[in-house]
Amino acid sequence: MKTETLHTEDQIWEYIREVTDPEIPVLNIIEMGIARSVSIDETGKVLVKITPTYSGCPAMNAIEKMVMEKLEEKDVDDFEVKLDFSEAWTTDWMTEEAKKKLKEYGIAPPEKSVSDDDFLNSLSSTKIIPCPFCDSFETELQSQFGSTACKSQYFCNSCHQPFEHFKCI
Amino acid sequence: MSTETLTKKDAFKTYLLRLADDRLILGQRMSEWCGHGPVLEEDLALANMALDLIGHASALYAYAAEVEDEGHDEDHFAYFRDDDEFTNLQLCELPKGDFAFTIARQFLFSSFSYYQYELLKGAKDEQFAGMIDKHLKEIKYHLRHSRDWIFKLGDGTEESHQRMQDALDELWMYVGELFFIDGVDEMMRAEGNGADLLSFKDEWKKLVEDTLTEATLTVPDWDQFMMTGSRNGMHTEHLGHMLAQMQFLRRSHPEADWK
Numbered sequence: 001m002k003t004e005t006l007h008t009e010d011q012i013w014e015y016i017r018e019v020t021d022p023e024i025p026v027l028n029i030i031e032m033g034i035a036r037s038v039s040i041d042e043t044g045k046v047l048v049k050i051t052p053t054y055s056g057c058p059a060m061n062a063i064e065k066m067v068m069e070k071l072e073e074k075d076v077d078d079f080e081v082k083l084d085f086s087e088a089w090t091t092d093w094m095t096e097e098a099k100k101k102l103k104e105y106g107i108a109p110p111e112k113s114v115s116d117d118d119f120l121n122s123l124s125s126t127k128i129i130p131c132p133f134c135d136s137f138e139t140e141l142q143s144q145f146g147s148t149a150c151k152s153q154y155f156c157n158s159c160h161q162p163f164e165h166f167k168c169i
Numbered sequence: 170m171s172t173e174t175l176t177k178k179d180a181f182k183t184y185l186l187r188l189a190d191d192r193l194i195l196g197q198r199m200s201e202w203c204g205h206g207p208v209l210e211e212d213l214a215l216a217n218m219a220l221d222l223i224g225h226a227s228a229l230y231a232y233a234a235e236v237e238d239e240g241h242d243e244d245h246f247a248y249f250r251d252d253d254e255f256t257n258l259q260l261c262e263l264p265k266g267d268f269a270f271t272i273a274r275q276f277l278f279s280s281f282s283y284y285q286y287e288l289l290k291g292a293k294d295e296q297f298a299g300m301i302d303k304h305l306k307e308i309k310y311h312l313r314h315s316r317d318w319i320f321k322l323g324d325g326t327e328e329s330h331q332r333m334q335d336a337l338d339e340l341w342m343y344v345g346e347l348f349f350i351d352g353v354d355e356m357m358r359a360e361g362n363g364a365d366l367l368s369f370k371d372e373w374k375k376l377v378e379d380t381l382t383e384a385t386l387t388v389p390d391w392d393q394f395m396m397t398g399s400r401n402g403m404h405t406e407h408l409g410h411m412l413a414q415m416q417f418l419r420r421s422h423p424e425a426d427w428k
Binding site: 052054055056057058085086087088089090119120123142143144145146147148149153167169 | 210211213214217218219220221222223224225227228295296299300302303304305306307309310312313314316376
């Protein structure tokens with residue numbers, strides 16, 4: 001027998017906080033800035049908007065499914081999970097807490113994004129990314145593309161460890 | 170496409186499909202490198218860029234289906250159209266060739282896309298502009314990556330230099346089409362959703378010339394014979410073969426579901 005449960009927006013946020021990024025399990029989709037909004041209309045229908053980090057991110061379908069499963073698990077009967085493209089995801093949407101957790105996980109977090117107006121003149125420059133393990137600046141870029149589209153590959157010349165950097169976009 | 174009968178809706182759909190077709194076909198070509206890259210880092214890089222491009226195509230196709238409003242989805246456009254219905258640039262469908270060829274093509278396409286998307290991100294249509302803005306961030310990485318390799322290969326060993334030069338010479342007759350314009354482009358511009366390709370043609374040529382020159386390569390002749398027709402469905406022999414492989418499984422099992 002189904003019991004009528006009413007959920008508030010705050011509760012929905014708490015439910016989806018339990019959904020973690022399948023590629024970076026230490027972060028949930030709110031910390032990642034993937035969950036964009038929660039709204040409930042007058043009929044009680046819940047609308048959750050999520051946005052992809054990278055266009056080709058294979059985790060996106062999985063995340064969409066995980067959100068749906070979570071809402072079902074919490075007895076939310078009437079809901080829609082919608083992909084929203086109107087604003088492009090940026091690493092600036094990741095919370096400070098998320099960046100701290102990333103570093104502890106061994107991934108150099110993204111720095112604050114800067115205006116890209118001078119992009120064409122800065123094509124040859126590379127940013128210096130501190131090592132997440134020993135904080136050394138003696139690091140070098142090995143590849144713009146790492147194990148996933150959102151990460152690049154670095155090597156630390158101080159502690160001789162390869163590490164990943166979450167690219168700033 | 171005849172401009173007399175062209176509606177705004179048709180123009181928008183056609184415009185989205187042209188953008189999407191370029192990216193699907195190039196992404197599919199790049200994915201052929203998966204497991205065959207010259208070094209592990211490049212294997213990952215090419216596979217990641219292929220994923221980006223296919224992701225861009227998927228979003229654009231889905232939006233084209235929404236604009237069209239006939240109950241299609243992105244898979245319809247990717248898997249259930251024949252070669253003469255595809256409107257991608259011939260540049261994108263050419264076989265992957267060697268690493269130099271793949272990189273040279275990627276550089277020409279990414280640099281062109283960069284300028285085109287810089288204009289399109291200001292489109293009036295919010296969903297379209299949002300998509301473009303997102304894809305542009307990724308195109309910038311593609312441009313950096315391919316440009317770096319033009320320098321490394323062009324100004325590398327005798328063999329790498331020769332291979333890069335050969336790739337450029339072979340690709341050159343396909344770059345003319347980048348700046349193809351017809352009624353679809355004009356209508357989209359009039360609606361505030363299109364890019365004026367000619368406005369950045371000189372700037373793009375300069376970026377290409379500067380890059381090749383710095384990489385000690387010779388810029389081929391801009392005035393040589395150029396291929397045409399792809400925006401209206403005319404293709405090289407290579408597209409049909411690629412589609413046969415790409416679409417076979419889906420067409421054999423049209424009702425199959427991934428989920």
